[in-house]
Amino acid sequence: MVEYRGNVEAIKSLVRETEVHRDVYVSDEIFQLEMENVFANTWVYVGHDSQIPNAGDYFGTTIGTQPVLMVRHTDGKVHVLFNRCPHKGTRITTEGCGNTGKFFRCPYHAWSFKTDGSLLAIPLKKGYENTGFEQSHAGKGMSAVKHVHNYRGFVFAKLNDAGPEFEEFFSESLSSLDNMIDRSPAGRLEVAGGVLRYMHNCNWKMLVENQTDTCHPMVAHESSAGTAVDVWKNAPPGSKKPMAVEIFVPFMSPYEFFENMGIRVWPNGHGHTGVHHSIHSDYSVVPGYFEQMTAAYGEARAKAILDENRHNTVYFPNIMIKGPIQLLRVFRPISANKTLVESWTFRLVDAPDLLLERTLMYNRLINAPTSVVGHDDLEMYERAQEGLHVDANPWVNIQRLYDPGEVADTIAVTNGTTEWQMRNQFRAWSKFMTMTM
Amino acid sequence: MSEISNAPTEQDIISFVIREARMIDQHRFEEWLELFADDGYYWMPLEWGQTEARLTTSLMYEDKLLLKIRVERLKGNRTFSQKPKSRCHHVLQTPQIDKFDHDANEYVTWTPMHYVETRLDEQTLYAAWATHTLAMVDGALKIKLKRVDIVNCDAAFGNIQLFM
Numbered sequence: 211m212v213e214y215r216g217n218v219e220a221i222k223s224l225v226r227e228t229e230v231h232r233d234v235y236v237s238d239e240i241f242q243l244e245m246e247n248v249f250a251n252t253w254v255y256v257g258h259d260s261q262i263p264n265a266g267d268y269f270g271t272t273i274g275t276q277p278v279l280m281v282r283h284t285d286g287k288v289h290v291l292f293n294r295c296p297h298k299g300t301r302i303t304t305e306g307c308g309n310t311g312k313f314f315r316c317p318y319h320a321w322s323f324k325t326d327g328s329l330l331a332i333p334l335k336k337g338y339e340n341t342g343f344e345q346s347h348a349g350k351g352m353s354a355v356k357h358v359h360n361y362r363g364f365v366f367a368k369l370n371d372a373g374p375e376f377e378e379f380f381s382e383s384l385s386s387l388d389n390m391i392d393r394s395p396a397g398r399l400e401v402a403g404g405v406l407r408y409m410h411n412c413n414w415k416m417l418v419e420n421q422t423d424t425c426h427p428m429v430a431h432e433s434s435a436g437t438a439v440d441v442w443k444n445a446p447p448g449s450k451k452p453m454a455v456e457i458f459v460p461f462m463s464p465y466e467f468f469e470n471m472g473i474r475v476w477p478n479g480h481g482h483t484g485v486h487h488s489i490h491s492d493y494s495v496v497p498g499y500f501e502q503m504t505a506a507y508g509e510a511r512a513k514a515i516l517d518e519n520r521h522n523t524v525y526f527p528n529i530m531i532k533g534p535i536q537l538l539r540v541f542r543p544i545s546a547n548k549t550l551v552e553s554w555t556f557r558l559v560d561a562p563d564l565l566l567e568r569t570l571m572y573n574r575l576i577n578a579p580t581s582v583v584g585h586d587d588l589e590m591y592e593r594a595q596e597g598l599h600v601d602a603n604p605w606v607n608i609q610r611l612y613d614p615g616e617v618a619d620t621i622a623v624t625n626g627t628t629e630w631q632m633r634n635q636f637r638a639w640s641k642f643m644t645m646t647m
Numbered sequence: 648m649s650e651i652s653n654a655p656t657e658q659d660i661i662s663f664v665i666r667e668a669r670m671i672d673q674h675r676f677e678e679w680l681e682l683f684a685d686d687g688y689y690w691m692p693l694e695w696g697q698t699e700a701r702l703t704t705s706l707m708y709e710d711k712l713l714l715k716i717r718v719e720r721l722k723g724n725r726t727f728s729q730k731p732k733s734r735c736h737h738v739l740q741t742p743q744i745d746k747f748d749h750d751a752n753e754y755v756t757w758t759p760m761h762y763v764e765t766r767l768d769e770q771t772l773y774a775a776w777a778t779h780t781l782a783m784v785d786g787a788l789k790i791k792l793k794r795v796d797i798v799n800c801d802a803a804f805g806n807i808q809l810f811m
């Protein structure tokens with residue numbers, strides 16, 4: 211067994227130009243190192259600020275495997291704090307989200323903290339006099355994540371001081387978030403509809419790769435989307451195509467459709483499918499929406515916003531967004547072979563409810579633990595997680611449409627069935643994994 | 648159905664609910680689908696005490712077309728997540744009749760249950776309440792709405808592939 215900790219060469223050798231070693235998916239040590247490096251040197255999605263509209267509102271989540279709280283401070287600013295009491299480690303909040311008022315109060319010994327994490331009060335404070343308490347970790351209050359960036363409502367954080375600044379890390383890839391937000395006539399999104407949580411017995415990166423895997427829908431989803439197409443064929447002639455059928459049918463599009471949709475890669479592991487069109491391009495018009503957009507932006511700009519139908523945008527390391535339907539999936543790593551997938555949906559402020567209704571139907575049909583499309587995919591991930599234990603071949607192939615001239619950290623638009631975006635993710639993985647070693 | 652001769656008895660309602668679960672356990676899915684009225688829905692809320700299904704998402708909110716897609720899919724040759732197939736098992740408390748209204752043609756039952764789904768070496772237990780809203784349609788009882796509230800509806804689940 212190779213030991214990876216402190217062994218930059220061994221880690222780098224896991225990622226080759228066109229293949230990656232299975233240890234990136236199955237090794238517990240690699241997983242631990244990912245948490246300490248990939249999830250610390252990059253900007254990781256924390257949450258959306260509409261989840262915490264008022265001072266004192268908080269939302270609990272994780273960065274990698276680190277429990278954190280996103281909280282709205284008294285002055286309106288969003289802070290991200292580690293969710294542990296500086297005294298004995300107790301988790302500070304009782305609920306997953308809520309309002310804590312002007313301060314957090316630890317339920318164990320009642321130490322209290324302002325909503326920026328600073329220590330407010332300790333009962334029987336005298337007991338700490340002349341003990342050097344001010345110099346202790348505990349005396350400084352709840353630890354805060356230093357690097358927090360709120361991009362038009364989307365809150366990201368970076369645990370380490372190392373790693374690129376926010377704008378440099380995302381650069382032009384922010385255009386996908388922009389398009390999702392601009393689809394609101396008010397230029398604002400709100401988390402809405404509830405979050406679907408789906409446990410996967412596989413490595414988190416399998417899910418991330420799947421987001422730009424355009425050679426699987428017509429194969430793996432033949433069982434679900436293909437059946438939907440068949441069942442719909444038997445509908446009485448003249449029946450109006452239901453929303454659900456509109457959602458399922460494009461999954462069965464032929465290879466050319468996916469080849470022609472195009473893939474764009476960006477530096478630092480970001481990229482997206484659907485440069486020219488996507489499975490979301492041909493949904494029915496929602497009455498009144500275009501008029502609202504025209505009123506807000508003018509016709510030309512409204513048209514430009516709505517003509518952009520990007521399919522899946524991957525933000526490295528672990529989220530994917532679908533701009534045209536305002537959906538965001540977080541692939542939360544739990545262990546090398548366990549991932550919690552959260553699928554969040556947003557309301558376009560000032561747009562018709564029918565858009566949210568369609569988004570929720572999409573989420574339910576595709577991303578729920580009860581979703582047939584979800585069943586198709588998870589079956590493949592779990593089989594891969596198992597199959598990777600075969601010693602005869604420890605390599606996963608990501609060679610499709612590889613060009614030896616391909617360079618890391620570049621912007622390119624290419625054939626929609628390329629695995630370049632997967633290679634892009636692994637080049638970024640290698641970089642951020644070893645950046646501070 | 649306003650004619651009393653055609654109206655169901657309380658026992659008819661209870662038997663219907665119990666037999667419905669049995670059809671699922673025995674994989675008689677096509678017969679099971681026929682228990683639904685043409686405008687019937689199967690609803691599995693995501694939130695505790697959820698009151699609507701349009702602007703709050705659900706685990707399932709499916710009309711007969713979507714249910715038919717599921718039933719067809721379960722038989723499919725390339726339905727790999729059902730190779731091998733899942734099995735399931737219901738244990739019901741006796742359904743309690745909450746509404747028994749011939750004039751409105753509406754019969755509502757409430758049935759606490761345990762549901763087990765298995766596949767390969769995995770077995771998962773769910774506890775839930777089923778609420779059936781039934782009506783007489785062309786002389787037979789049909790499901791207008793089957794609502795299944797899982798006790799831990801908001802927990803992170805793995806695959807749930809059959810019907811509770």
Ligand code: FES
Nearest residue numbers: 295297298316319
């Ligand atoms: S553990 Fe929090 S106050 Fe003691």
Ligand SMILES: [Fe+2]
Nearest residue numbers: 426427430587
């Ligand atoms: Fe898929």
